[in-house]
Amino acid sequence: MYCKAIITVQILWFCRSEAFVNLAVNGIATQKGVYGSYDASKAIDGNYNQSFNGGSCCHTAAGQLSAWWRLDLRKTAYIHRVVIYYREDQWDRLSGYTLFISNSSNPKYDRLCYEDRPPTYHPNVVQNITCGMTGRYVVFFNERAKPEAYVELCEVEVFAYYPIIARSKQ
Numbered sequence: 001m002y003c004k005a006i007i008t009v010q011i012l013w014f015c016r017s018e019a020f021v022n023l024a025v026n027g028i029a030t031q032k033g034v035y036g037s038y039d040a041s042k043a044i045d046g047n048y049n050q051s052f053n054g055g056s057c058c059h060t061a062a063g064q065l066s067a068w069w070r071l072d073l074r075k076t077a078y079i080h081r082v083v084i085y086y087r088e089d090q091w092d093r094l095s096g097y098t099l100f101i102s103n104s105s106n107p108k109y110d111r112l113c114y115e116d117r118p119p120t121y122h123p124n125v126v127q128n129i130t131c132g133m134t135g136r137y138v139v140f141f142n143e144r145a146k147p148e149a150y151v152e153l154c155e156v157e158v159f160a161y162y163p164i165i166a167r168s169k170q
Contacts, residue, residue, distance in 0.1 A: 020080045020159035023073050024138075027158070031069040031151060033061025040069055043153035050088040050125060050154045057087050057154040067149040068107075069156075071138040076103060077160040078134050082113070084127040087152040094127075095119040097142045101135035110139055134163075 029040035038059035047056035060067040079101055086094045096119030100110035113131040116123065138158055142149045 020161055022157045023077055023160045023162075024071055024156050024158040027074060028072040029058070029069065029156075030072070031058060031060050032067050033064060035059040035061055035150075038152075043069065043156045044071065046155070048085055048155045050085055052087050052089060052152070054154075057152050059087075060149075060151045062148060062150075064149050066141070066143040067151045068142070069140045069151045069153055070105070071156060071158065072105070073136050073138070073158065073160070075162060076134055076136045077158075077162050079113075079131045079138065079158060079160040081157075081159040082127075082129045082131060082138060083157040083159070084129070084140065084153060085155040086123075086125045086127065087154055088125050090150075090152055091123055091125050093142070093150045093152060094123045094125065095121070096144070097140060099129060099131075100137075100139040100141060101131055101133045102137040102139060103135050105137060107139070110137075111135070 024044045027044060029044050031040040038057060040058050042056055043058045049056045058069060082099060097116050099114040101113050102110040113133060114129045140151055142151050
């Protein structure tokens with residue numbers, strides 16, 4: 001007896017592609033105190049001028065031991081990367097900062113994304129940080145005993161995406 005079999009092999013590739021876009025532009029920025037007219041929103045206005053005199057940087061109030069700037073992405077996102085454009089003429093104030101990701105506006109629940117420890121003597125005024133975390137809030141924090149703490153961000157980009165959640169029909 002003679003049998004003939006035809007075997008078909010199919011190879012299927014499933015690819016997953018995620019596009020990271022700058023979600024900061026649609027966020028809501030707040031900060032601890034304001035110096036002059038340099039409010040938190042200046043760090044997400046799309047202006048990359050890092051000169052303080054250019055008027056595009058935020059600046060927290062003077063005389064503080066700790067200072068923070070927080071971005072609300074409005075809903076939870078997968079945060080791949082954060083790019084910080086700091087004030088170019090005060091790079092020493094950037095040294096020793098921390099970056100947190102959180103799902104709550106309560107700092108108690110912040111998760112550390114990056115810590116400049118020990119503080120860098122001469123940090124790059126453009127910081128490119130990979131986080132790889134989910135959260136709704138991005139918090140830049142600076143604490144100093146002497147001299148006082150400042151946050152002076154000229155632009156912040158948060159490259160992330162909002163996860164697609166499948167919902168069943170009822």
